[in-house]
Amino acid sequence: MSSSVPSSPSLKLRSLPIIDISPWIHPVEDHHRGHNGGRRSTSAALHAACLTYGFFYLDISSYASQEEMDELASFARQFFALPQDEKEKLGLANQDGARGTHVHDPGLPVSPHFCNIDPNIGYQRLRENVTNNKADNHEGLDFYAPVANPDKTKPLQGENQWPSDDVVPGFQDKYSRWIEKMKVLGMIVMEAMSVGLGMTQEECDDLKSKVDDSFWVMRVIGYPPLPNNYDGYSCGAHKDYGCLTFLYTDPTPNALEVFLPQHGILDDAATTPIPSSAAVGLAPSAASALINGNDYRLGKSAGLDGDKSEIPKDEGGKNGVWINVDPLPGCVVCNVGEMWEIWTNGLYKSTLHRVIHRGSNYRVSTPFFFEPNFNAHVVPLPAALRLQKDSIQPAYAYTPHTPHITLPHCHHEGPAETLTQRLKEVIAEQKGRSSPVMSDASSASHAMSEDDADSDKATAGWTSVRSSLSASSGDLRSSHSPFHSHTPLTHAHTAYTPLSVERRYDPVVYGEFLLKKVANNFGTGKGKYD
Ligand SMILES: O=C(O)CCC(=O)C(=O)O
Numbered sequence: 001m002s003s004s005v006p007s008s009p010s011l012k013l014r015s016l017p018i019i020d021i022s023p024w025i026h027p028v029e030d031h032h033r034g035h036n037g038g039r040r041s042t043s044a045a046l047h048a049a050c051l052t053y054g055f056f057y058l059d060i061s062s063y064a065s066q067e068e069m070d071e072l073a074s075f076a077r078q079f080f081a082l083p084q085d086e087k088e089k090l091g092l093a094n095q096d097g098a099r100g101t102h103v104h105d106p107g108l109p110v111s112p113h114f115c116n117i118d119p120n121i122g123y124q125r126l127r128e129n130v131t132n133n134k135a136d137n138h139e140g141l142d143f144y145a146p147v148a149n150p151d152k153t154k155p156l157q158g159e160n161q162w163p164s165d166d167v168v169p170g171f172q173d174k175y176s177r178w179i180e181k182m183k184v185l186g187m188i189v190m191e192a193m194s195v196g197l198g199m200t201q202e203e204c205d206d207l208k209s210k211v212d213d214s215f216w217v218m219r220v221i222g223y224p225p226l227p228n229n230y231d232g233y234s235c236g237a238h239k240d241y242g243c244l245t246f247l248y249t250d251p252t253p254n255a256l257e258v259f260l261p262q263h264g265i266l267d268d269a270a271t272t273p274i275p276s277s278a279a280v281g282l283a284p285s286a287a288s289a290l291i292n293g294n295d296y297r298l299g300k301s302a303g304l305d306g307d308k309s310e311i312p313k314d315e316g317g318k319n320g321v322w323i324n325v326d327p328l329p330g331c332v333v334c335n336v337g338e339m340w341e342i343w344t345n346g347l348y349k350s351t352l353h354r355v356i357h358r359g360s361n362y363r364v365s366t367p368f369f370f371e372p373n374f375n376a377h378v379v380p381l382p383a384a385l386r387l388q389k390d391s392i393q394p395a396y397a398y399t400p401h402t403p404h405i406t407l408p409h410c411h412h413e414g415p416a417e418t419l420t421q422r423l424k425e426v427i428a429e430q431k432g433r434s435s436p437v438m439s440d441a442s443s444a445s446h447a448m449s450e451d452d453a454d455s456d457k458a459t460a461g462w463t464s465v466r467s468s469l470s471a472s473s474g475d476l477r478s479s480h481s482p483f484h485s486h487t488p489l490t491h492a493h494t495a496y497t498p499l500s501v502e503r504r505y506d507p508v509v510y511g512e513f514l515l516k517k518v519a520n521n522f523g524t525g526k527g528k529y530d
């Protein structure tokens, strides 16, 4: 219970950053921040969040209404409330038993349709998915980007199985519209991130060509409460393997947890190691919804609220901390997947996360995975290699023997150059204290120090994205979320250390990587998240 976890200043967290995407969608001339200043601030915020956490809240309240998002949950709930037989009809493209067996929990009844032409597409029963050798306490429904001229005997080329309008009226229409919207959002965020990385026009175009026919996945997940003493999780610890995840969930708190691997990223913890024994539990969860001093927790779940004491504490490694990432109104939780890790040669990390849902309600979540094109060659980007050469290194590079620099009040409300300037000053200060490991301050040029011309050029290559945005965003709202109206990034607490490039990441072809990682797990005892 919470009382048994000693409170420690080193566990005082605020929250993941909240980044408003509206400056990219509605750029305005800003006298304080200069031409494209709002956009560049958003880009800088994305860059900082990806360096430091790999996770952030994306405020999309100017792009999707709360009502629109809540409908996703309500359709999901209607689907999962169907009789089991009805649910199992989906995804069963072939009922002749041709494709072996599912990974199956012996505690559950055997499905009458014990076969599935493509186990990745369609409905997945409760505890059918296995992560880290443990059955996940969730059920799910997966939709994949349709393939032109599909060979339905090949993994991931089967047809999407939509609940029919007779069964859940409006489901397909609702989710189809959401998918289109998320695809556009994916391109917008990619654009903003490419500017954050300081990419040239040509580099931007090249990156765009890797994601403009995204092999996306829409997953609809239902989580009954985790039974006491259950040997497993609602969803075991994993990294997302793709590009960008946009996660909308119902308001259930205390479910999604994100692993922050070291203490350089915790407030008030710049020099105090976190005792691993205290690294999990209630302090982070209690603090994770504190934003600008306000408590946005969405109410406590009933039952064993927050008591996760039976859960292994060191799942992600012993020097980190699991924090709760509770949903916020107007926001999706966004994280970068392993493809971004390769693109940035490890600057942006794909962060471990898991779900432990102990509340008494049935939780639904609807992650959209914006992935590269199936045939995309994913190779470390020159822009990221330049940053590494210029000695900008993310917090993850921290080691106990390396003095590190924190930027505790980096709000990104001013021009991006302010961040660069502040970074240089801090590095210079650290140098003044004769740190033996600091690199030359002059090399600490941040991605956002690129000149305006380059930045504008980079932006221009994405015009078509914006036109498709206006086409698909009939319900754009001009109002901002009341929770964080004018602050694109409320908290970016980034620790920079000198460069130490350990390795060059191996390139992959996304589709091949996906097939190895996910699709070919069928029948192997591994699941979607392994
Ligand atoms: O349900 C959630 O909150 C997270 C699900 C997730 O991490 C995933 O599907 O990859």
Ligand SMILES: [Fe+2]
Residues within 6 Å of the ligand: 238, 239, 240, 353
């Ligand atoms: Fe995930």
